[in-house]
Amino acid sequence: MVISRIFGLMPADMAIDLGTATTRVCVRGKGLITEEPTVLAVKKGTCEVLNEGRGQAIGQIARDMMGREPGSIEVIRPLRRGAIVDIDMTRALLKYFIQTASGARRWANPRLVINAPTDISDVDKRALQEVAERAGARKVYLMDQPRAAGLGSFLPIHQARGHMILDIGAGSTDISVLTLGDVVVSRRVPIAGNSLDNAIISYVRKQFNILIGKTTAEQAKLHLATAGQHGNAPALEISGQDLLANVPRSVVLKPDDIWKAINPQISQLVDSVADMVARLGPELSADLIANGITLCGGGAQLNGLADRIEIETNARVYIPEDPAGAVARGLSLVLKYFDDFRPVLECTEDRY
Numbered sequence: 371m372v373i374s375r376i377f378g379l380m381p382a383d384m385a386i387d388l389g390t391a392t393t394r395v396c397v398r399g400k401g402l403i404t405e406e407p408t409v410l411a412v413k414k415g416t417c418e419v420l421n422e423g424r425g426q427a428i429g430q431i432a433r434d435m436m437g438r439e440p441g442s443i444e445v446i447r448p449l450r451r452g453a454i455v456d457i458d459m460t461r462a463l464l465k466y467f468i469q470t471a472s473g474a475r476r477w478a479n480p481r482l483v484i485n486a487p488t489d490i491s492d493v494d495k496r497a498l499q500e501v502a503e504r505a506g507a508r509k510v511y512l513m514d515q516p517r518a519a520g521l522g523s524f525l526p527i528h529q530a531r532g533h534m535i536l537d538i539g540a541g542s543t544d545i546s547v548l549t550l551g552d553v554v555v556s557r558r559v560p561i562a563g564n565s566l567d568n569a570i571i572s573y574v575r576k577q578f579n580i581l582i583g584k585t586t587a588e589q590a591k592l593h594l595a596t597a598g599q600h601g602n603a604p605a606l607e608i609s610g611q612d613l614l615a616n617v618p619r620s621v622v623l624k625p626d627d628i629w630k631a632i633n634p635q636i637s638q639l640v641d642s643v644a645d646m647v648a649r650l651g652p653e654l655s656a657d658l659i660a661n662g663i664t665l666c667g668g669g670a671q672l673n674g675l676a677d678r679i680e681i682e683t684n685a686r687v688y689i690p691e692d693p694a695g696a697v698a699r700g701l702s703l704v705l706k707y708f709d710d711f712r713p714v715l716e717c718t719e720d721r722y
Contacts, residue, residue: 570587596628
């Protein structure tokens with residue numbers, strides 16, 4: 371190891387924001403270097419990742435295949451609601467990102483920091499660490515996702531002041547309160563980007579007898595969705611399969627259609643936030659008035675959501691710049707000041 375350091379051969383420390391929909395990779399000294407969908411395409415019935423003209427079918431290449439793949443190919447999302455559901459595919463995904471980030475030093479094994487939901491069991495944490503080790507990491511450190519989100523939102527979470535963070539991802543939403551650098555209370559609700567997409571699919575099917583894919587539903591959400599009833603975005607024409615005639619058919623959706631589809635879920639999410647606010651003690655409630663609620667994750671960009679939460683909680687809501695990248699920014703800060711954060715990281719046993 372000493373010789374490796376002398377000749378500059380040691381791999382750079384890395385951090386991976388392993389999300390249900392998107393994986394972001396940071397390298398110490400470089401920051402965020404890649405951002406790809408958490409998707410792989412394999413030969414059906416095997417763990418063999420496809421190779422095609424643009425390289426391995428991982429990330430955006432695999433996502434482009436979704437809904438269009440032949441019977442011989444299977445497109446896989448190895449995580450669901452932030453938890454591993456396919457160990458082999460998660461290992462293949464991490465191996466790809468580690469090797470890609472290592473560049474010419476693909477033979478080297480870096481130290482790796484990964485975000486972990488607060489409510490996963492010790493068994494699941496160990497499984498995540500073992501998967502990352504088998505993918506090529508020398509040592510694996512886990513950091514609570516709310517801490518990473520708080521750091522990446524540039525909140526002074528290490529002060530004796532309470533900060534509420536609402537991290538809306540693709541698979542789930544984490545509602546957390548942090549103070550003195552630790553998580554006081556955290557709750558995960560299964561309402562997030564994917565569940566909103568499914569709600570749109572269900573609405574279009576019931577209302578128009580048309581079956582649309584998840585990609586189309588996501589496009590409709592991005593163009594038309596609002597947490598308030600009166601959106602002003604232009605109507606959007608979408609296409610799918612007519613369930614009665616079994617032929618392709620198009621329909622025009624308006625913002626009001628999407629609001630009707632997703633409003634029950636948005637209401638449940640806002641109610642969950644309000645319920646946690648109601649359970650805070652007097653000191654944390656006072657901090658909430660002073661510091662407000664920080665909204666991050668990809669779902670933070672939903673029009674009208676911040677206003678709706680403010681009305682229900684009587685607390686101001688802040689959205690940092692690039693809220694979807696908050697966790698990755700936080701992990702990048704951990705890499706930069708690794709020695710300072712080392713005491714709060716969960717690590718596998720040292721091997722060297």
